[in-house]
Amino acid sequence: MPELTNLKNTSEIPLPENESERQKAIEKYNILDTLPEKEFDSLVELAAIVTESSMSQMNILDHNRQWTKAAYGLESGTDCERSEAVCAHTILTDNNLEISDLSKDERFKDASFVSDDPHHRFYSGYPLKTKDGFNIGALCVLDPEPKKLTETQKKALETIAGEVVSRLEIRRTQKELEKLNREKDHFLRVVNHDIKSPLSGIISSANYLQNVWDGDRDELNSILSMIEISGRKLVTYTAELVSNSIEDSDSCLLIDEVRVDELIQDLIHIYTPLAKTKQVDIETNFSNTELFRLDSEKFKLIISNLISNALKFSSPGDSVTVKAEIMKPDNRVLHCSVSDTGIGIPEEHITELFTKNNKYRRTGTQGEISTGLGLPLVKQFVELHNGGIKVETEEGVGSTFYVTIPENS
Structure with missing residues (x-):
């Protein structure tokens, strides 16, 4: 914590080490220069009541000024130079800053708010610390007479400061929802x-x-x-x-126990009319029909995208083959592949194949439109299963996509 030394102007005021990040945190709350809000006015008034003080403020410390969001016994919506603000020192600490008599403090005895109206003498404040750890301002109480807060009053002031930050968070969330x-x-x-x-x-x-x-x-x-x-x-x-x-969205797996061959057969049934229209044969090869644990909906999206792509880039007389096999090493692993004898993939497209990059987007053999989203989504869902995907392809010969998915518990 920086030492609170005798300071006279802006250049001498020590700034928090995280000042730039602190300023960004203030901007996220979109609070500066806003109209009065009853919830903050009430909390500031409560701070004055529980500490038996005649004045209180909720202050936000901006780049070179202190802006008062809410006040009791003083005017709100005002600002002053940060170099003159006692709260500029409060945000340098994580605890209470209390000055019994400002007129006897070398830092503030010549300040206008001490020597002139309203003749502040007592100050006690707590930083407004966000959940990310940034002191964006302070809740303070003031009085024209020197005094000290009791430990109970200090604790109450700290609690109210925490409630002010909670209301700021709620306000921010509401604005984002709107x-x-x-x-x-x-x-x-x-x-x-x-x-x-x-x-x-x-x-x-x-x-x-x-x-x-x-x-x-x-x-x-x-x-x-x-x-x-x-x-x-x-x-x-x-x-x-x-x-x-x-x-x-934050994708997560919803695991269920399924028969992989049945899931794939259902998908092939859906794509059969399209295959007939393009005069492309769809063949299958399943080595077993055992139950396997995975996210069935995401698995169907994986295989559906691969079959759709295979048909899209195939011509009359071509074929598409879907294989699935459950291997049994120490842990069971599902091996699937979707092969076609279509136009293949140009070599320069391979590195960007699983990225959302429209640079190499291609139309199908009958003008089918590609969004460029299918394969990146396939890769995302395969990796969500802790699996892997790769492709072997040759222009004019065809492509094969290999997917491996370990059984999920």
């Missing part, structure tokens, strides 16, 4: 707009085909093409929403 709610409302409006357009196109096309279409083949192809394009837009957009939502 901001998030505004962002959420804006987000929902954007989502509503972006989803409504392709959905309206699909609905109106279906209605036209049911009630108006008279059998013209060219018109049918045009309408079906529009439906396909709109559907792809929806798939891409919702994939981005889900992926970003998952990536921004």
Whole structure:
């Protein structure tokens, strides 16, 4: 703790060692120059009552000034030079700073608030310490007569200072929630707009085909093409929403006991119509059907993304093969692979394959749009299982993605 020496101007006032970080902490609370708030006014008044003092303040120490957020017996919303503030010394300590008679203290005896109105004599203050350990200001009580606080009064003042900080934290949280709610409302409006357009196109096309279409083949192809394009837009957009939502959250595993082959077969059933449309065969190879413990929903997202990518970059006549095997060393490990005989991956793309980098984003063999989010999400979920993923690929020959996942307890 810096020694409180005889100080006369700003340049002589010692600053906390964490001054720059302390200033950043003040900014997070967005408290400076705000209007009076009853909860702080009440706490400051309580401080004066329990210490039997005629005045009290809640002060925030900014770069070169002391700003009074709340006051009792004095005016709030005011500021003064930090070089003249007694609280500038209080924030240098983690304990109470008490001066029985300011007129006899070399540091403050010539200060205007001592020599002139309001003729302060007594001062006692506690720093306002945030949960991160930054003294952003002080709660202090003052009196025109010299005196000393009892130990009980000092403890009460310290408790109220802690409550002031708690209210600051609540206030900050409320402000952040209000901001998030505004962002959420804006987000929902954007989502509503972006989803409504392709959905309206699909609905109106279906209605036209049911009630108006008279059998013209060219018109049918045009309408079906529009439906396909709109559907792809929806798939891409919702994939981005889900992926970003998952990536921004604190993901954790929800372990259950499953049959891996059944999970994969369910996914293949979903992708079979797309495979038939692209004239691509899907084959499977499962070595056993034992139960295995993992997060089934995240595992399905892993395999689903890999199958989807394999189909996306395959052409008519190609094939996709999904394999799964539970190995039994000391601890059981699931080995899965998804292979295709498609177009393969250019060598220069490999290093960025599992990163959210749009630089190498590619369209599928039939113009399918890629968000660039699938493989980074796959890697995230594999690593969440303490597993690993790698790829072997050759342009014009195909790609194989290998996934290993240890059994989770």
